[in-house]
């Protein structure tokens with residue numbers, strides 16, 4: 001066959017960027033998509049959700065070029081949409097039959113009272129991240145009005161001191177089924193609590209009423225439920241189990257899933273031990289290295305090749321810890337998160353790339369990692385925090401890692417949707433602090449650099465240490481939030497000049513405006529007269545606020 005399909009008519013416009021695609025994802029999160037457009041073979045994976053690649057491209061074109069791209073205008077599949085999305089660092093996955101076609105069993109729910117519902121656990125609740133919700137149970141969760149393809153409704157499952165997030169969804173299928181789906185942290189929890197049932201259901205589907213009971217109890221908060229596990233009346237292990245261990249027909253993936261689950265338990269055990277015995281501070285490096293094996297002693301990323309390489313499909317391993325010395329990028333660590341820079345070393349081979357992939361795998365496999373820093377009290381000792389990789393930016397080679405004990409829910413960050421109105425009531429939730437210095441927020445910096453690119457908006461400085469994520473409406477003012485549309489990347493000099501109203505940005509034209517009696521554009525070493533070449537522009541209302549201040553400042557100086 002001649003490569004007809006390569007003719008320009010079928011090409012996906014190259015100017016569709018990762019940002020445009022993310023905008024399309026946000027739109028689907030809000031509006032859903034038509035059932036007839038559901039994908040058959042592949043899905044785009046983003047923040048743990050699956051999306052149809054062709055619908056995404058078709059919508060993304062709207063953000064890049066105006067109209068939606070008709071399905072007839074481009075080709076799908078591995079060589080076209082998948083390749084295009086992979087080039088923009090998205091993950092594509094074959095539809096997993098095990099998951100998408102699995103019948104989430106929905107019987108065996110019971111409403112006990114207006115506050116309590118129970119579910120006799122079954123195969124899907126042990127192995128498949130969730131369970132079906134029969135029609136008659138929907139009102140208990142107040143989801144009886146949900147429609148096929150509706151935006152997911154997130155709830156919190158609270159167990160002891162841990163919170164797990166879960167959501168309801170109704171599949172786009174001929175026979176719509178409502179499912180309650182939870183994330184890997186809760187699945188890990190269930191699997192480590194009931195390993196014998198996990199083994200049992202890997203080999204069997206049917207069950208009697210001897211399985212444990214999952215009990216959900218409403219709280220004062222609408223979307224929060226307390227979780228309890230109760231033994232059923234019958235003995236916990238059926239005879240079936242003891243007879244059945246010989247028919248072990250296991251594919252690779254459940255075994256790996258099981259290994260990941262044990263790795264998760266292992267990491268949490270280390271963390272609990274560190275907390276209990278050291279409060280995770282002032283630990284001798286030798287103890288981290290020898291006793292816990294979570295540190296190799298040198299700067300950078302440690303993924304314990306021997307232990308974690310067999311865990312990941314790609315053979316890259318899964319990062320165990322990162323060491324942040326604070327020497328190169330002191331401002332990148334905050335109270336809740338850290339921006340961690342990719343390694344750039346002169347080591348031979350592809351060690352750097354391997355460590356980057358191993359760290360991305362933390363997110364893929366929903367595993368926490370340890371963030372090790374030098375103790376503030378004693379340079380020779382180490383502090384340890386537990387965290388999750390939540391995002392990365394291949395352009396400026398950084399990871400965003402959140403400090404938390406359970407995997408953070410990455411809600412589709414609504415402010416990213418360009419059309420969303422700017423929220424003037426929002427303000428940086430500044431913690432009460434005894435110092436007057438603004439609280440460092442690596443998340444804001446990370447999001448701003450990702451949205452606008454890692455370069456000063458008005459000159460050609462690209463050096464990370466010299467770039468600021470500037471607030472357009474300053475922190476402390478009404479509207480001075482960490483919404484990235486209230487941000488701009490500027491080098492330190494131009495950040496100062498902008499703060500001092502030495503120049504401004506016309507909100508209507510995005511052109512730079514200078515003071516008539518100087519300093520001039522030339523004197524300020526500004527190299528562009530317009531910020532529109534940026535891949536994104538700030539929210540127009542933030543620029544209007546700023547420009548008004550600039551004009552007031554000029555009048556005051558007259």
Ligand SMILES: [Zn+2]
Pocket residue numbers: 456457458459460461490491492493494
């Ligand atoms: Zn600059």
